[in-house]
Amino acid sequence: MPKRPAQNSIRPWAVAFWLLVWQGASMLFATLWPNGHLLLASPVSAALRLGELAVTAGFWRAIGWSALRIIGGFLLSCCAASLLAVPASRWRWVRELLSPLVATVKAVPVASFIILALVWLDSRSLSCFIAFLMVFPPVYLGVLEGIRQTDGKLLEMARVFRVPLGRQVRGIYLPAVLPHFRTAVSLGLGLCWKAGIAAEVIGLPGGSLGERLYSAKVYFQTPDLFAWTAVIVAVSVVFEKLFLALVDALAGKAGC
Amino acid sequence: MELQVHNLCKSYGGETVLRDVSFTAGPGVTCLMAPSGAGKTTLLRILLGLETADSGTVRIPADCRWAAVFQEDRLLEQLDAMGNLRFVLGKDFRETAASALLGELGLGDVGNKPVRDFSGGMKRRLALARALLAPSDILVLDEPFTGLDGENRARALACVRRAAEKPVLLVTHDEADAADLDAVLLRL
Numbered sequence: 001m002p003k004r005p006a007q008n009s010i011r012p013w014a015v016a017f018w019l020l021v022w023q024g025a026s027m028l029f030a031t032l033w034p035n036g037h038l039l040l041a042s043p044v045s046a047a048l049r050l051g052e053l054a055v056t057a058g059f060w061r062a063i064g065w066s067a068l069r070i071i072g073g074f075l076l077s078c079c080a081a082s083l084l085a086v087p088a089s090r091w092r093w094v095r096e097l098l099s100p101l102v103a104t105v106k107a108v109p110v111a112s113f114i115i116l117a118l119v120w121l122d123s124r125s126l127s128c129f130i131a132f133l134m135v136f137p138p139v140y141l142g143v144l145e146g147i148r149q150t151d152g153k154l155l156e157m158a159r160v161f162r163v164p165l166g167r168q169v170r171g172i173y174l175p176a177v178l179p180h181f182r183t184a185v186s187l188g189l190g191l192c193w194k195a196g197i198a199a200e201v202i203g204l205p206g207g208s209l210g211e212r213l214y215s216a217k218v219y220f221q222t223p224d225l226f227a228w229t230a231v232i233v234a235v236s237v238v239f240e241k242l243f244l245a246l247v248d249a250l251a252g253k254a255g256c
Numbered sequence: 257m258e259l260q261v262h263n264l265c266k267s268y269g270g271e272t273v274l275r276d277v278s279f280t281a282g283p284g285v286t287c288l289m290a291p292s293g294a295g296k297t298t299l300l301r302i303l304l305g306l307e308t309a310d311s312g313t314v315r316i317p318a319d320c321r322w323a324a325v326f327q328e329d330r331l332l333e334q335l336d337a338m339g340n341l342r343f344v345l346g347k348d349f350r351e352t353a354a355s356a357l358l359g360e361l362g363l364g365d366v367g368n369k370p371v372r373d374f375s376g377g378m379k380r381r382l383a384l385a386r387a388l389l390a391p392s393d394i395l396v397l398d399e400p401f402t403g404l405d406g407e408n409r410a411r412a413l414a415c416v417r418r419a420a421e422k423p424v425l426l427v428t429h430d431e432a433d434a435a436d437l438d439a440v441l442l443r444l
Contacts, residue, residue, distance in 0.1 A: 158344075160324050171332050171335070
């Protein structure tokens with residue numbers, strides 16, 4: 001039986017269609033106004049500009065600069081959220097203590113946090129901090145839910161047979177938590193890149209992807225704007241795929 | 257090794273489940289028989305340290321090791337039979353002994369198959385194998401023969417009989433099990 005595409009899968013023909021629409025709109029703008037090509041750069045000019053940028057050292061430095069901070073914030077947040085979910089699952093007061101914090105981070109607009117954080121931190125640490133904040137609630141709540149759904153009967157069995165904690169974690173907790181962790185991380189990865197780059201655009205730390213994006217806007221270099229946007233999307237997608245593959249490999253090893 | 261239980265009482269929300277239960281179990285099979293809901297599983301849970309009694313005492317040596325077949329199989333579904341045994345036994349796991357016992361219980365050819373693909377009877381026998389292989393001083397078996405056909409029940413009985421050099425507490429509804437194991441009958 002032929003494999004049916006997933007409901008939200010991206011089909012090449014649909015991508016080609018929208019690229020053509022983009023190209024058409026760009027050509028229309030260029031025809032209607034003298035500097036119309038500046039209002040909407042064509043996909044071809046964006047791709048050509050991306051090619052030019054990709055051979056420069058500054059391009060890779062900017063990617064490295066932002067990726068280091070955003071991925072660093074993401075990883076730190078995953079560790080902190082997972083570690084805090086453990087006592088929160090055990091003691092109600094820890095859960096209650098963290099609950100307003102998590103609710104606040106979820107409810108407050110990211111721009112407010114960015115501006116507030118700019119008061120406390122220098123712009124170079126901003127994207128790391130914002131990525132940390134964005135990832136914390138979904139990962140904390142996901143891991144907490146996973147621990148709470150761990151089969152209590154299996155834990156009793158392990159207790160009777162005096163199975164050491166390390167083995168209980170690998171055999172009972174990990175298979176219960178990893179599916180929740182994966183869902184949370186998938187959500188958090190998208191959020192942390194969007195919010196991290198937004199923080200860089202506002203904070204303008206030198207050498208970051210956000211700064212390049214902002215400069216492109218200021219100097220009306222729309223091909224650059226699209227090229228840098230494509231780079232940000234590509235880097236976030238590649239990291240998401242790599243990290244989720246790592247989680248899946250871990251889940252496979254745990255037998256999930 | 258001897259297990260001594262004195263005047264054990266337990267109630268839940270005003271409903272008495274165990275009232276002054278006393279018995280002594282030495283080496284051999286002691287068969288607990290009672291109608292459903294009479295507190296057999298509660299008694300086993302208290303003995304295993306999973307619940308506390310309202311009153312009464314359980315006398316066992318402080319370093320007593322328990323092994324159990326629970327009312328449910330309580331297996332790690334994502335692992336295979338050997339993985340489940342390894343999980344509980346740790347450094348005490350011996351592949352030869354595990355394979356031999358699985359073979360005796362009719363599970364010789366499914367050692368590497370995930371437990372989630374096992375039938376109910378296969379899971380029950382694996383849960384029994386786990387309890388028999390674990391180093392223990394007292395063995396607690398809560399209806400270990402449920403869902404086993406005649407041949408597999410006979411195999412399981414033979415393995416339990418061999419383990420009866422230590423105290424074995426067996427919960428069953430079937431008096432034939434008690435008779436086949438020369439068990440001391442204890443009616444709650």
